[in-house]
Amino acid sequence: MSAISTIKTHHKRDVISQRMKLVDASGIRKFFDLISSMEDVISLGVGEPDFATPWHIREAAIYSLERGYTMYTSNRGMPELCQQLARYLQATYDLEYNAQSELLITSGVSEGIDLAMRAILDPGDEVIISDPCYVSYRSCIVLAGGIPVPIPTNPDNKFILKASDVEAGITPRTKAIMIGYPANPTGAVMPRKELERIGKLAEQHDLVIISDEIYNRLVYDAEHTCIATLPRMKNRTIFLGGFSKAYAMTGWRIGYAAASDQIIEAMNRIHQYTMLCAPIMGQMAAIEALKSGEQDVDCMVEEYDHRRRVIVKGFNEMGLNCFEPKGAFYAFPSIKSTGLSSEEFAERLLMEEQVAVVPGSAFGKCGEGHVRCCYATCLDDIQEALTRMSRFAAKYRES
């Protein structure tokens, strides 16, 4: 009898952990399913380049396979890649990282964010993030037992994280500030002055800075400041970067973390038991990208810049006010003039005009009233999407 009751009790038990209940499902699942059932959709809803990885990089990876490079690598990453990366960071930012102890090759920046959070957070620690921000930040903080503290940003301050607002969000439990600029979803770039102010706050309150700089190379008429280059910031910064966006290498899953040896050692301890190492083929491709991918980046940036100007002008002309994004490959127009919520806008636009965008609300409360439109799409498609969206916006403004 007692055995039977024990079995019954087990049946009632929830299979999924309590922690998982704190993690939201993807805000775009519904749209993904809808698009899959439709034809003639122009998607401005992607988060990756429309270029294939430059051929010489693909070729280097193919050659590595031919030579039999199909095995594990060192947990921290291939020594040659770490050395190339150290040279790249030195040449680009004048930052000196020890290739053996202060760099870690990760499976994309996404893994780096997870490792960083798990390495530094204790249960109940708070992490300041901007709102809106890339969707992973919140989830990774929660999964590491931390508490995300969103700081509102808006088009009036060009979606930058103001130090004065950050200061208001700091409590005795604050452990870190997560910065993700150039930003997904807004395209905003952080001015150096504001980063300096945030750096001072981090010093005053002894906070760690986690800086996701995956879009560092994609800036237009603007300069990206790497926060680790600011005075005394290197040692308290976990600098996360990667190859996905600049070199059109999203599927290769190669990123890196650069930080103090103490933090990298902790991150590597998680990495070695979970990911073990980043895929070797991707690491071989990344070596080639660092060695001779500069020209590819310049060509792609010029192309994105053309599209950026076209899409921003198009939105402003159709009455969807759009602040000028200076980085990444997203425009974040306001859709308030249509009277629709961002989710309604995205859903109706898809159903009525077959254009896919991502509702701003998927990136935080302050994303409401906006939609994210990726311009890493060919110009003909962007122009056709603008025509359809203009028709759509006019219809809802009139009604």
Next chain:
Amino acid sequence: MSRTPHKNKREEIFRILENDARVIPEDIATMTGVPLTEVRKTIQTAEEDGTIVKYKTMVDWDRIGIEQVWSLIEVRVRPEREVGFDRIAERICRFPEARSVYLLSGTYDIAVIAVCKTMQEVSEFASQKLATLDNVEGTVTHFMLKRYKQDGEVLDGTSKSKRLPLTL
């Protein structure tokens, strides 16, 4: 007074047009951030001074069943005093069959890309028109079997996007 755009911006304008000659000045102005009057002036000047040689369309004639025979003809030439290879090259350029003409270093001197309707026409062009020119010492004709890529364009490159339609 119209200013001349920065050298890099001029290059940008030409790269846009080289990739797609249909892009109108208004769109080029938007894409580059260069004022429309300056874009127009840059294009007009380039048309006048020969920087922009011509606006053309690239056609894949195979797709509409029009047969063409492409060939690469190596031409060995005895250069002439004072004019070198220029005079003979200019003569070769006048033949409508010669689509492109280049002076090369290496084992032969002039490369001619010839386009004709039939193999017979190619062989007549090579043997009766080119080989008989004064100063031409010999020709070697290679028939092109398949064009994969031309002027930077992959000819069967109608590849569909492989990206997922929506990602964050």
